Every structure is written in structure tokens, then in C-alpha cells.
Amino acid sequence: xxxxxxxxxxxxVVGLHGCDRKPxxxxxxxxxxxxxxxxxxxxxxxxxxxGLKGIKAAMQLQTYLQNGDAIELIAxxxxxxxxxxxxxxxxxxxxxxxxxxxxxxxxxxxxxxxRLADDYNTPILAMLATHPDITRHSTFVSQLCFDDNxxxxxxxxxxxxxxLIDRIAIFSNPDSPYSSHLAGEFANxxxxxxxxxxxxxxxxxxxxxxxxxxxSVRDSAPELLxxxxxxxxxxxxxxxxEKLDWKPKMMATDGLLATVVSEYKTEIxxxxxxxxxxxxxxxxxxxxxxERLGEAYDSLYDNEGTxxxxxxxEGYAVLLDAMNxxxxxxxxxxxxxxxxxxxxxxxxxGYISIDSNGxxxxxxxxxxxxxxxxKYIVKxx
Numbered sequence: 072x073x074x075x076x077x078x079x080x081x082x083x084v085v086g087l088h089g090c091d092r093k094p095x096x097x098x099x100x101x102x103x104x105x106x107x108x109x110x111x112x113x114x115x116x117x118x119x120x121x122g123l124k125g126i127k128a129a130m131q132l133q134t135y136l137q138n139g140d141a142i143e144l145i146a147x148x149x150x151x152x153x154x155x156x157x158x159x160x161x162x163x164x165x166x167x168x169x170x171x172x173x174x175x176x177x178x179x180x181x182x183x184x185x186r187l188a189d190d191y192n193t194p195i196l197a198m199l200a201t202h203p204d205i206t207r208h209s210t211f212v213s214q215l216c217f218d219d220n221x222x223x224x225x226x227x228x229x230x231x232x233x234x235l236i237d238r239i240a241i242f243s244n245p246d247s248p249y250s251s252h253l254a255g256e257f258a259n260x261x262x263x264x265x266x267x268x269x270x271x272x273x274x275x276x277x278x279x280x281x282x283x284x285x286x287s288v289r290d291s292a293p294e295l296l297x298x299x300x301x302x303x304x305x306x307x308x309x310x311x312x313e314k315l316d317w318k319p320k321m322m323a324t325d326g327l328l329a330t331v332v333s334e335y336k337t338e339i340x341x342x343x344x345x346x347x348x349x350x351x352x353x354x355x356x357x358x359x360x361x362e363r364l365g366e367a368y369d370s371l372y373d374n375e376g377t378x379x380x381x382x383x384x385e386g387y388a389v390l391l392d393a394m395n396x397x398x399x400x401x402x403x404x405x406x407x408x409x410x411x412x413x414x415x416x417x418x419x420x421g422y423i424s425i426d427s428n429g430x431x432x433x434x435x436x437x438x439x440x441x442x443x444x445x446k447y448i449v450k451x452x
Contacts, residue, residue: 099139103401105390106145106163108184109175113150114303117333118199118326118379122175124372125383131367133388137395145169151176153183160184164191170394170401171196171410173386175379178202178249185209194407198386199379201325202248206429213410213429215386216325216350219249223256223299225435225451226322226348230295231266233449236320240270240293242308244300250274253299253324269293274304281311295320302330309341322346328445329377342440350378351420352436352447385418389425392416421450 107126109119123146135141145167147159156176163169171194174181181200188195188211195212197205203218230236239261243254258268269291272284285308288296296319298305305323312319327347331339364384368376393409394400413425423433434452438445 096135096137097139098135098141101140102143103136103140103394104143104145104167104169106147106159106167106169106172107175108147108149108156108159108163108172108180110151110177111146111148113152115151115177115330117330117377118151118177119148119175121329121333121377121379122198122383122386124368125376125380125385126173126387128364128368128371128376128380129384129387131370132363133391136391136400138400140400142391149176149180151180153180156180156184157187160187160191160193160195164193169193170403171390171406173198173383173390175199175383178205179247181205181212182248185212188212192403192407194403194410196386196390196410198382199326200249202252204248204252209429211407213407213425214431215382215389215423215425216431217433217435218430219253220256222325222348222435223253224260226297226324226437227257227260227266228264229437229449229451230297230322231261231264234295234320236294237265238267238269238291238293239295239297240272240288240291241268241297242272242274242300242304244274244304246275247301250299250301254297257297257299274300274308279304279307281308282314285311285315285317289315289317289319293319295322297322299324302327302335306331306335306338306341309345313341320346322348325349326378328440328443329379332375332377332443333379339443343442345440346448347438347440347445349436349438349445350382350433351445352438352450353444354447385423389413389416389418389423421452 110116111119149155149159174195174197178200181197185208188209198215201216201219203220206212241254241258244250270288325348393406396409397405411425411427411429416423421434425431434450436450437448439448
């Protein structure tokens with residue numbers, strides 16, 4: 072399978088894999104509208120573009136629900152801008168009357184529409200957003216991803232207990248809820264188990280003299296830099312460290328490699344040996360369904376898939392599984408309940424459950440980036 076080389080897929084749903092092919096579903100003639108909100112342009116376009124490719128590849132294998140209803144996708148570009156995300160939800164819920172929404176935008180965007188989902192009684196499945204507050208103020212937004220409390224805690228425990236590192240410096244963006252919360256969770260857990268945070272550096276979109284900043288950070292002798300920041304800033308920091316001939320261990324967070332592969336491929340060598348938390352790892356043996364999904368992807372696209380591709384496909388499969396458990400496949404209330412009663416769904420790299428609060432329970436992978444791929448180190452449930 073040449074396309075999805077970064078992550079090899081496991082079957083998404085028990086009903087879709089196995090040796091026996093399911094009988095061909097007879098079309099009912101009805102269509103169920105599903106909304107897609109994604110950054111299809113702008114600085115975070117790789118999330119939307121790659122995620123949408125995953126959805127379309129999965130759709131090649133599952134165009135119809137079990138009752139024969141077809142799925143019609145209606146995509147809205149929000150540029151990962153919260154104000155545009157709000158407009159997109161209003162349009163999809165009011166004008167298009169979608170049964171549910173899949174959103175491929177980040178935590179800031181999803182936080183902005185959480186209460187709106189309840190106003191419209193429209194289920195939203197957040198496929199990439201990991202901030203823990205996403206589900207706190209909404210009964211209609213659910214997460215497909217692990218949240219940042221789990222991700223940050225797992226990362227801190229691994230660094231301290233497995234790498235035996237006692238001193239770290241943290242870089243975070245105070246303007247990003249995702250970055251600031253993840254940095255805070257990592258720091259709190261790391262300090263609670265005896266670790267020391269030597270520096271906490273604010274990273275913003277304004278120009279930074281990272282060479283000067285790293286010179287100061289180096290003087291405090293951290294053994295690792297924790298970097299829950301955007302790929303552009305992380306690459307700038309890696310370049311500055313190289314300029315200083317300083318080679319501290321570095322750890323990044325979910326989606327980093329997917330963004331770099333899509334948008335900064337010429338800079339990928341800077342990530343060599345970097346640690347990263349993510350949703351899966353390279354080299355997992357594919358199931359029969361994984362092979363079929365790879366073939367479907369190859370029939371549509373020439374480029375390699377990423378984490379975003381896989382999560383897009385997985386989110387589509389989870390949503391259709393929920394719809395198939397409803398008597399009326401466009402019943403928003405039922406779809407929402409079924410999403411939030413997802414149990415032991417076979418996902419990308421292990422079982423996924425989504426509880427009644429909309430929280431996903433799935434493993435965190437810790438990887439080392441080697442040759443532009445995620446080399447497996449450990450999987451933590």
C-alpha cells in the first residue's frame with residue numbers, strides 16, 4: 072500500500088471488516104445530508120484538505136447506510152477561524168438541514184461552536200480538536216480524539232519516568248487555548264512527579280529572535296524542550312538550535328508531522344529524532360479493511376496520507392455507525408445519543424469509545440520521528 076505510509080489503518084468498524092464481503096446495499100433513493108466544516112484554505116489548510124481526502128476515501132467503501140440511504144456531503148471552509156466556524160454551523164443547521172456535522176478544525180474553532188450545537192440540537196463530531204473544554208459546555212459536541220489532559224499527562228510521565236529526564240523547558244502560545252492548556256497540563260504533571268521546569272517561553276506569531284531566546288534557555292540546562300506549538304514556530308526553533316549547535320531532546324504534539332509533510336516538506340529533516348505524541352504509528356500491520364481503504368485512497372489521490380487523512384476517514388465511519396443504529400437515520404437526537412454510546416469501535420490503532428459526555432477514550436502513541444515517519448516507541452491507554 073503506497074499511499075498511507077505514515078499510518079497503516081486498522082478496520083474502523085466490526086461490520087466493515089472480515090473475510091466475507093457484505094451483500095450489496097440497495098439504494099433507497101433517499102439522501103442524508105452531512106455537513107463538513109474544515110480549513111480548506113489559509114494557514115491550517117492541511118488539516119481540512121487531508122481530512123477531507125480521508126472522508127472521501129472512506130466514502131468510496133461506504134456510500135450508503137444499511138437502509139440504503141445515500142450520504143451527501145456539504146463542505147464549508149472556515150479557514151480555522153472561529154467566526155467563520157460559527158457562520159458555517161448556522162448555515163448547515165438552518166439552510167441545509169444536515170443530520171450531523173463533522174468538523175476538521177482546531178480546538179479554538181470547535182470551542183466557538185459548542186453552545187451553538189446545542190441551540191440547533193445538531194450533533195458535531197470534532198475529529199482533530201483535543202482541548203478538554205470542547206465537551207464541557209455542550210451536549211451535542213463529541214470528540215474523536217483523546218483530549219489534552221490525557222495527552223499532556225502521558226507525555227510528562229514518559230519524559231520523567233521512561234527517559235529519566237528531570238529538567239525541561241516549555242514553549243507555548245498564550246493566544247491558543249490548545250497550546251496553553253497542553254503546556255499547562257504537561258507542566259503540572261511533570262512537577263507533581265518531581266520534575267523541574269527551567270523556563271516557560273511564550274511563542275506568538277510576531278517575529279521572535281529564537282537564537283537569542285534559546286541561548287538564554289540553554290543556560291538553564293534543560294534536558295528536553297516541550298513544544299506544543301504550531302509547525303511554523305517549531306521549525307524556527309529547530310533552526311535556531313541547529314545554528315547554535317545545540318541538540319537538546321525535543322517533544323512535539325499531535326498532528327505535527329502531518330502538517331510538516333503537507334506544508335513544510337523541505338524542512339522535514341529538522342524533525343529527525345524528535346519525539347511526538349500522536350494517534351498512531353508507522354508500521355502497524357494492516358487488516359483487510361485497511362488494505363481496501365488504502366486501495367480506495369490510491370484510486371483518488373497520488374500523494375501520501377497523513378494523520379489527518381486517517382482521522383477524517385475514521386470520523387466518517389464512526390458517524391455512519393451511529394446513524395446505522397438509529398431507526399431514522401436523519402434523527403439528530405438519536406445520532407447524538409449513538410455517537411455518545413460508541414463502545415469498543417475498532418479504530419486506527421486500537422479501540423475507541425465515546426462516553427455519554429462526548430469524551431473519546433483511545434490510546435496515545437509516543438513516537439520518534441525517523442526519516443519522515445513516526446517510529447513507534449510506546450502506546451498508552
